[in-house]
Amino acid sequence: MQLDYDYIICGGGISGLLLSTKLSQDPNQSKKSILLIDPVFPKNENDRTLCFWDNKNTIWDEIIKSKWDNVFFNSDNFNKTLDLGSLNYKMLSSSEFYNYSNSLIKNNNNIDVLNSNVLSYKDNKTHCNVKTSNNIFTCSKVFNSIMDWEEVKTNTKYPLLIQHFEGWVIKTENDSFDPKKATFMDFSIKQNQLTQFMYILPFSKTEALVEYTLFSKDLLESHKYETAIKKYLNSSNINKYKIISKESGKIPMTCFPFFKKNSENILNIGSAGGWSKPSTGYTFKNIDKHTTRIVDFLKKDVSFKKFMSKDRFWFYDLIFLDVLFYKNHLGKKLFTDMFRKNNSKTIFKFLDNKSNFIEEFKIMLSFPKSLFLTAVLNRLFKGI
Numbered sequence: 001m002q003l004d005y006d007y008i009i010c011g012g013g014i015s016g017l018l019l020s021t022k023l024s025q026d027p028n029q030s031k032k033s034i035l036l037i038d039p040v041f042p043k044n045e046n047d048r049t050l051c052f053w054d055n056k057n058t059i060w061d062e063i064i065k066s067k068w069d070n071v072f073f074n075s076d077n078f079n080k081t082l083d084l085g086s087l088n089y090k091m092l093s094s095s096e097f098y099n100y101s102n103s104l105i106k107n108n109n110n111i112d113v114l115n116s117n118v119l120s121y122k123d124n125k126t127h128c129n130v131k132t133s134n135n136i137f138t139c140s141k142v143f144n145s146i147m148d149w150e151e152v153k154t155n156t157k158y159p160l161l162i163q164h165f166e167g168w169v170i171k172t173e174n175d176s177f178d179p180k181k182a183t184f185m186d187f188s189i190k191q192n193q194l195t196q197f198m199y200i201l202p203f204s205k206t207e208a209l210v211e212y213t214l215f216s217k218d219l220l221e222s223h224k225y226e227t228a229i230k231k232y233l234n235s236s237n238i239n240k241y242k243i244i245s246k247e248s249g250k251i252p253m254t255c256f257p258f259f260k261k262n263s264e265n266i267l268n269i270g271s272a273g274g275w276s277k278p279s280t281g282y283t284f285k286n287i288d289k290h291t292t293r294i295v296d297f298l299k300k301d302v303s304f305k306k307f308m309s310k311d312r313f314w315f316y317d318l319i320f321l322d323v324l325f326y327k328n329h330l331g332k333k334l335f336t337d338m339f340r341k342n343n344s345k346t347i348f349k350f351l352d353n354k355s356n357f358i359e360e361f362k363i364m365l366s367f368p369k370s371l372f373l374t375a376v377l378n379r380l381f382k383g384i
């Protein structure tokens, strides 16, 4: 059995798989030997619906399931169809993504896959070790996508909110949805002192994913997600439907500086690398962007410590999360204010970390000033 590789990728989920395929497609990296370790491979189930906004034509268009020109925001006394301009809101089923990556990996002789759990990994400067229950492997670089929730939860400096949700794909007897319009956030539901909304992806007039989503400190008891979806469907006069499939999950919302754990030769990737946007949980586009950056980065042979650092968007997210963590009941107001007072194209640019100072300043002015000023001062006092 081969025990030495150029690269070892710990965790073959979305980021591990995408990184493997990008390395195997790059002329400079395609000869490198890669070991991908995950207890479950190949994955093929539809365990997550991956949505993102992007230019109208991208490489993902070949395998995306649906896309929308507009998305809809709804709250009490305010609703708005958000014009995405040159972007589309796109949806990729994880099963399509897994099949796409699995076939590329299986056709590449330089990638080995091991169905096992990684127990530990270590950077010894000249090489790295990765330990599984049966073996100790050596390699020159490790990419880790195994998330340590405990570490993030127990740190006291950077609050952790969890984006948690349950979604049902339902088929209704009567026409119930507008397939041209996805609902980005529907805050019309009771907030119960939390930040919670419904998210709807319509595939036809009679089929949609309806997802109950919360940004809060703790998970709910499992029956509460179901109760909330049933109640929402009932209040929308959707009473006759069949559940086709269900998904649930949780995504970290935190400014915990995951990148500080990167060493010369170990890079944390995916949610474990802090690639989930702290204020929204969107991760897929960051995975796409950063895995491309890794392929370029490897050409320069620079320490992984330099791969990520804090920027002003990290700071904006930090302040926003500080507010939402301590005043979780204000989420509905903050998101409503943002969408009411700003141009939607600018908001999506801002959420993509691509806005300029003037645009960011305008967005900030739409939030309660004293609340945010206090949060900034508290944060400066606490340390960044």
Ligand SMILES: Cc1cc2nc3c(=O)[nH]c(=O)nc-3n(C[C@H](O)[C@H](O)[C@H](O)COP(=O)(O)OP(=O)(O)OC[C@H]3O[C@@H](n4cnc5c(N)ncnc54)[C@H](O)[C@@H]3O)c2cc1C
Residues within 6 Å of the ligand: 010, 011, 012, 013, 014, 015, 016, 037, 038, 039, 040, 047, 048, 049, 050, 051, 052, 116, 117, 118, 119, 145, 146, 147, 247, 248, 249, 250, 251, 269, 270, 271, 272, 281, 282, 283, 284, 285
């Ligand atoms: C249901 C759901 C829906 C989502 N929807 C969206 C969305 O619409 N848009 C968006 O941008 N983001 C979305 N996300 C967030 C994010 O894109 C996904 O969580 C994505 O899977 C993150 O990729 P990752 O590689 O970091 O983690 P994962 O895909 O979870 O991969 C981690 C891998 O590590 C493996 N692993 C764990 N422990 C070990 C171990 N000890 N040894 C070896 N392997 C191990 C796991 O089996 C897993 O395969 C969603 C997440 C969930 C859960």
